[in-house]
Amino acid sequence: MMTSFFNNLLRLRRGPWEMVASILIAIGVVMMMQPFVLALFSYSFIVTLVGTVMFIIVSHFPE
Amino acid sequence: MANSPADKLAQATPPGIANRVRGLSDRAIAWIFVGPSIFLLLAVNIFPLIWTINLSFTNFKANRNREVDYIGLRNYERILTDEDTWITMQATAHFLISTIVIQVLIGFTLAYLINKKFKGNDLWTTIIVLPMMLSPAVVGNFWTFLYQPQIGLFNYIVAFFSGVDPSSFSMIGEVALAPWAIVIVDTWMWTPFVMLICLAGLRSIPDSIYEAAECDRASKWRQFWTITIPMVLPFLMLAVLFRGIENFKMFDLVVQLTGGGPGSTTELTSINLKREAFEKWRTGYASAYAVILFVTVFGLASIYVKALNKVKER
Numbered sequence: 361m362m363t364s365f366f367n368n369l370l371r372l373r374r375g376p377w378e379m380v381a382s383i384l385i386a387i388g389v390v391m392m393m394q395p396f397v398l399a400l401f402s403y404s405f406i407v408t409l410v411g412t413v414m415f416i417i418v419s420h421f422p423e
Numbered sequence: 424m425a426n427s428p429a430d431k432l433a434q435a436t437p438p439g440i441a442n443r444v445r446g447l448s449d450r451a452i453a454w455i456f457v458g459p460s461i462f463l464l465l466a467v468n469i470f471p472l473i474w475t476i477n478l479s480f481t482n483f484k485a486n487r488n489r490e491v492d493y494i495g496l497r498n499y500e501r502i503l504t505d506e507d508t509w510i511t512m513q514a515t516a517h518f519l520i521s522t523i524v525i526q527v528l529i530g531f532t533l534a535y536l537i538n539k540k541f542k543g544n545d546l547w548t549t550i551i552v553l554p555m556m557l558s559p560a561v562v563g564n565f566w567t568f569l570y571q572p573q574i575g576l577f578n579y580i581v582a583f584f585s586g587v588d589p590s591s592f593s594m595i596g597e598v599a600l601a602p603w604a605i606v607i608v609d610t611w612m613w614t615p616f617v618m619l620i621c622l623a624g625l626r627s628i629p630d631s632i633y634e635a636a637e638c639d640r641a642s643k644w645r646q647f648w649t650i651t652i653p654m655v656l657p658f659l660m661l662a663v664l665f666r667g668i669e670n671f672k673m674f675d676l677v678v679q680l681t682g683g684g685p686g687s688t689t690e691l692t693s694i695n696l697k698r699e700a701f702e703k704w705r706t707g708y709a710s711a712y713a714v715i716l717f718v719t720v721f722g723l724a725s726i727y728v729k730a731l732n733k734v735k736e737r
Contacts, residue, residue, distance in 0.1 A: 378729060388722065398504070
C-alpha cells in the first residue's frame with residue numbers, strides 16, 4: 361500500500377500528489393485558524409500557498 | 424429543401440452578414456462567440472486579481488496622492504505576525520464551523536421531514552424558505568430588535584423557558600454570547616437553503632431502491648444509513664461548499680447585527696479587511712490580506728471539489 365503510494369509519487373502520478381497537496385492545504389488552514397500558537401499562524405499562509413500551487417500543477421499529471 | 428431549425432436560421436440570415444461570415448473558419452466563429460465572455464472574465468476577474476497581487480507588495484494608500492514604493496513581503500509579514508488578525512481568523516473559524524454543522528443538521532432533518540408526504544407539505548416548505556428570501560441587511564436590522572434586552576422577543580422566549588430575567592443578558596452586547604448571536608441569525612436565514620438542496624437529493628432517490636430494501640427486510644435505520652445518507656451525500660457536500668465559501672466572506676449580516684463588536688469578538692475577516700482598506704486606507708496591506716484569504720478559500724474549495732467528485736463517482 362505505502363510502497364505503491366511512493367512508487368506513484370516517483371512516477372509523477374496525479375492521485376498521490378493530489379493527496380499530498382490536499383494534506384498541505386488542510387494543515388495550512390488548520391494552522392491559520394488554531395487558537396494556540398502564533399508561530400503556526402505565521403507559517404500557515406506559506407503552507408497553504410505551497411499546497412494550492414502544488415494542487416494546480418499536479419492536477420495536470422497523468423492518472 | 425431541408426427544414427431543420429439550423430437551415431431555417433441560415434435562410435433567415437441577411438445576405439450581407441452571411442457573406443461576411445462565410446469566409447470564416449469554424450474556429451474563428453467559435454472565438455467570435457466565446458471572445459466577449461473571455462474578455463469580460465479577464466476584465467472583471469483576472470485583471471483585478473493580478474492588480475491586487477501587485478498592490479500587495481506596495482505601501483499604496485488609496486487616499487494619498489504620493490509615490491508608491493515596493494516593499495516586498497512586508498505586508499504579508501505584518502499580517503501574519505499580527506495577533507489581532509489571528510484573533511479575527513479564530514472568530515471566522517468559530518462562525519464557519521458552528522454555522523455549517525448546525526445548518527447541515529437542521530437542514531437535513533427538515534428536508535427529511537418535509538420529504539414525508541403529509542397535508543400542508545407545500546405550505547410548510549414555503550414558510551420555511553421565507554427567511555432566505557429576505558435581504559441580509561433587513562434580517563440584521565430586525566434581529567437587533569429581537570435581541571434587545573428590554574423589548575426583544577428573543578430574550579423573552581429564553582426567559583420563558585429558562586426562568587432567567589430577560590433583561591439580565593444581552594445577546595449582542597456580551598463577549599460570550601455575541602459570537603453565538605450571529606451564528607443563530609445566519610442559521611435562521613440559511614438553513615432553508617441547505618434544506619432545499621437536501622430535499623432535492625432526497626427526491627432524486629428512486630422509490631424502487633427502498634422497495635428492494637423492504638423486500639430484503641432491511642430495517643428503516645439500515646435503509647437510512649445505507650441508502651439515504653450515501654445518495655444524499657453529494658448534495659450535502661455541495662451545500663457545505665456553498666455555505667462554507669459564503670460564510671468565509673460573510674459581511675453584511677454581521678455588520679448590521681454587531682458591527683464586529685463587542686470589542687472585536689465578532690470581527691470576521693471580511694469586516695477586518697474592510698476596516699483596513701476603507702477606514703485605515705492601508706490599501707497595500709488590505710490587498711495582501713485579500714490575497715491570503717483568496718488562496719485559503721481557493722485551496723479549500725479545490726480539495727473539496729475533488730472530494731465531491733470522488734463521492735459522485737461512487
